[in-house]
Amino acid sequence: MMMEVKNLSYKYGPLKALDDVSFSLPKGKVIGLLGPNGSGKSTLCLCLAGMLDRKGSSGEIKLAEQDLGSFAPEILARKMAVVFQDNHFSFDYTAYEIVLMGRSPYLRPLQPEGPEDHRIAEKAIRDCDCYALKDRPVKSLSGGERQRVVLARALAQATPVLLLDEPTNHLDLKHQKQILSLIRELAQASNVLSLVVLHDLNLAGQFCDYLMLLDQGRLVKQGTPEEVLTPGNLNPVYQIEVHKISHPLTGRPQIII
Amino acid sequence: MKQTLCFMVALLCLGCGPAGKRASRLGLTVTDDLGRSVALGSFPSRIISFAPSLTEMICALGGQDRLVGVTSWCNWPPQVKQKAVVGDMMNPNFERMVSLKPHLAVMIGSRPGPLLKKFEALDIPVLCFKDETVADIRRAIEVLGLLLECPVRADSLNREMDQQLAVIKTAVDSVPREKRPKVFAELGSSPLFAAGDSSFIGQMIALAGGINVTGNIGSSYAAVNPELVVKNDPDIIIVLHPQASKKQIQQRVGWRNISAVKNGRIYPGLDQDVILRPGPRFTEGLKILYGIFYAP
């Protein structure tokens, strides 16, 4: 198992954001994290990224059999890349410069980027379909373009684990499909474990190997899309009546309201 | 000014005069150096002095018994240290002043300021004297003399001053301008502070027969670039603050070849109360300066 979580709880002061969550994530799979707003998806993502205060949390998170907290930031960055929801840039780096920053966990402070680093960065930027944007200042890009650049940066980090917090939020349909296909490819070809927080149940159904459904901090269901995407599971969580149909081409479960 | 006052008093004695609220048997109106007319009910017997120079003048005229309040800087004559302290220009203690029930306050200033307005707001009659020239000193002594009912004494004090001035002037005039020493008056070392010709010390230097090397700095006092002193090469440096010793000045970077430094003619430790204060003892200050300039 690449990542193991046992009895993870997290409190923001008196508020319990995560309540006794446990799961195991294997290598080479795409895991979708679902749930309505406030269910704790982002909190879980941040916990797994090691970004939240220890004092609010109880429980265990293990990455490659080692306690998450025991990793030094530089080492952790070689094992796990994170794509955040909000990306704010204060200065006018070019898209390429931003992507190249993904190589920093492998470089010492004064060491310049080498040809291999440039090769990896370029591949990442092409894979995310932003090669045309590479010399543009990142502040001038649209929300969707920026998101792809940040994803490219995470890919340039070349890590075995990817955490993505709503990476398809600002993307148009074409790019949504592109990105998620890319993540699937990474899982199959390079054994990368990706945990993707998604709002869109149908994208989750199409592209993920496993799904986890959160409701008010509790993991109410985990399993294959077939197992999780049922009205029985979704209705009480989303407080709406949904219906399940099959995707005409792939047969994967799709949800309509 | 003297004539105005006499005229007013004369008018009143004739029975005419401004019918002020506080007009009694002797309604005085005094015009001060700022052109303000101040009405006084009678000769003041409770006076607050808001400047050391004015304190000295009042005492020199024999009016120390009428002095009820002085500033924290007033130190001459020694007896005034027993008087009630009413703060100073930066930190005036108005409560204290009001509690002393003064008939009059006297202060220094060349234009109306917030302090003046405060006095007026508190209904304390206040006279504002200038202190920038020797003529200002004479006038202040005159006016104070009238207020203290001793115009004769004031006159003789002024005449004494004039005599001493004349002596020095004669001595100085005998020296051709090229032979007069160039003087740098240092008022502060960090930053380097100097005085222009229009300042009182600037005038003192000129009266004592010196040539102020920082004369044309455009204002009375200003911080100056040390290069200026090097360029103008003073023969004498007088140090009017305690922060630099003769040795420190001699060791200053770049000043080694200044005549004053080379010849060791640096004079710290001077009595600033006499040299910098535009009061009745200023001629003593002049003598000290003359002594430094011409008979070291």
Next chain:
Amino acid sequence: MRRDVKAWFYLLPLSLLTVLLGLASGPAGFGLLNDPQVMAIRLPRVMLGMLAGAGLASSGAALQAALGNPLAEPYLLGVSGGAAFGAALALLLGLSAGIGGALGLPLFSLAFGLLALYAVYRLSKVGFRLPAETVILSGIIVNAFFSALIMLLLALAGRQLQEMIYLLMGNLGMIFGTQSLYLLWVCAAIIILCTAYLWSQGRNLDLLSLGEQPAQSLGLPVEKLKVRILVASALMVAAVVSLAGVIGFVGLVVPHLARMIAGPKNSRLVPLSVVLGANLLVLADALARTMAPQEIPVGVITSLLGVPFFIYLLRRKKRSVL
């Protein structure tokens, strides 16, 4: 890269010219490069100008990156205010016989500069992040606080008043009062070491400017690094303030200028800012020295020039928002 490499080709001879201009300017007359006495007065001043300009500019660049905010500047962030208060307090307590006495003044300057920085940091922290708005607001608050304290000191000051006022206006002429120039060498050492450190952290500064969480996800020990960078900046600012008083706007304007030439990558930005800052301040001081026989504080000139530049920046920002 072309543009900033080109810039260096111009900058090196320009720097030489600036130094010569600085040495040649002064109320004793233009030129006089062969007069050892005049040079003995001007040289330390020009050196201090270069050091102060370099220190303030690199401090500004580092603060802007570390806080992810192009408006960060030691002056606006209250560090200068704290350092100035420390220096003024040392003056009032007589801990230095004029500038250049004991180490009391620089130490006080440093202590209060760091305190101010810490206060801004704590006040503006929101969870993990240091959002731009709260940083600026906290900076204003801390600045206001120390300004009030400084005014209190001014009210209490007796004969130290003149010295304090010139300290607050930023004046390179204060170096004249030092009896030995050892403080200048110490200041130089601090600024050179801290700038070298910041330059070596170029990539880390780039990462920090992305925000605390992205920087951490890219392997930075964010808290540790931020603290080190902020301390290095504050050290430089305190060193400058203790020798030259409060010189505003250099730390804000110079990195912006450098960014317009070389782009935001800090490995290029830091050295460029350093050289630009040194040149600008020496020129500003040369101007200050020739304008009038009186000492015009160089802080006045930098502020007067800084404000129009700021307005220009603001208008550019407004246009890009449209």
